[in-house]
Amino acid sequence: MTDVTRAYVALGSNLGDRMANLAAAVDALGAVPGVRVDAVSSVYETEPWGGVEQPRYANAVVALGVEGEALALLRACKAIERSGGRVPGERFGPRAIDLDVVLFGEETIVSPELTVPHPRMLERDFVVTPLLEIAPDATLPDGRPVTAEHAIEGRVTGVLGRLPALADRSPSV
DSSP states (O other), X not given: OOSEEEEEEEEEEOSSSHHHHHHHHHHHHHTSTTEEEEEEOOEEEEOOOSSOOOOOEEEEEEEEXXXXXXXXXXXXXXXXXXXXXXXXXXXXXXXXXXXXXXXXXXXXXXXXXXXXXXXXXXXXXXXXXXXXXHOTTOBOTTSOBOOSTTOOBSOEEEEEEOOGGGTTSOSOO
């Protein structure tokens, strides 16, 4: 790939076989033309948040090498969600699979479809903890380091392990 951008996508699932849902989403990301999966964090079990009664989540973050634009990656993520059984529902409600583009290189993007960096990523333990596992020196486009200091929503309650099909992928980028 030429002109490759490092991107990070947060994944979550709390319906059905959570580990299988995450593994299928990572495999689907790797099958997108111009996208390479470089690293996958451990899978963390996390508290649901947002005021809706629901099961705990399984969350992970993937590091991608992307040839192309952030909006194309977002559209691929939305297609993967649909094919993985995501249906429109209550905001912050349960879902079979959820993919969020949280960082896209050094870009700051504000559009009707996508905001990067993800506007609430630093508040979410379920994003920050797996992100820092695979990118301990992650920074925001303005140069500020990503830290767990303000990550108080969606607390990590345990580690579920590695995704079985991806156990041989390196946890560092």
